[in-house]
Amino acid sequence: MIIAIDGPAASGKGTMARLLSEHFNLPHLDTGLTFRAVAHALLVAEQPLDDENLAEAAAQSLDLGALDRSVLSAHEIGEAASRVAVMPRVRQALLEAQRSFASQPGGAVLDGRDIGTVVCPDADVKLFVTASPEVRAQRRTDEILGKGGRADFETILADVRKRDERDSNRAVAPLVPAEDAHLLDTSKLDIESAFQQAVSIVEEIRG
Structure with a gap:
């Protein structure tokens, strides 16, 4: 089983991928x-x-x-x-x-920007994890502050928007949901709620 997880910066796709790899006992690649x-x-x-x-x-x-x-x-x-x-x-x-x-035998979980569209277009499960730029910038700010670093929300928000534009408009492998991807907006979800939704999607497809 190959699980492909895509999404913009700080959307939570990396955390989601790690949780799913542990839950389904699959190797994970960011x-x-x-x-x-x-x-x-x-x-x-x-x-x-x-x-x-x-x-x-x-x-x-x-x-x-x-x-x-x-x-x-x-x-x-x-x-x-x-x-x-x-x-x-x-x-x-x-x-x-x-x-x-x-x-590799048994499958894997991969997350990135173009897994479902380019790297693994035939993946068994495709998730597109997203959240609003403001929510993603706040998460990144909190993460940096939590590690004792210095962070300015407005600067990070501008950086998130710049990266979104660059990733979405690049000529090669732009950041877009695969046509058969399941969209998961985590703007108003905590990690556990988002994870449970993702597990439900995977289980439904497996079933």
């Missing part, structure tokens, strides 16, 4: 971390972020089993990742790795 890992590799090696040859090489040598969320979630890595994510050869190299992960 595909956004793969782009961040490529950017991180270039930053650590002090290599330019605009060299597609170097970025492709980093993508091809990526170990999907060694993605460290605590390191890769840094804001500056996210900004760097958005620069390498537009490179066609980087996307192709990571696409092959992501599809290989999804095709």
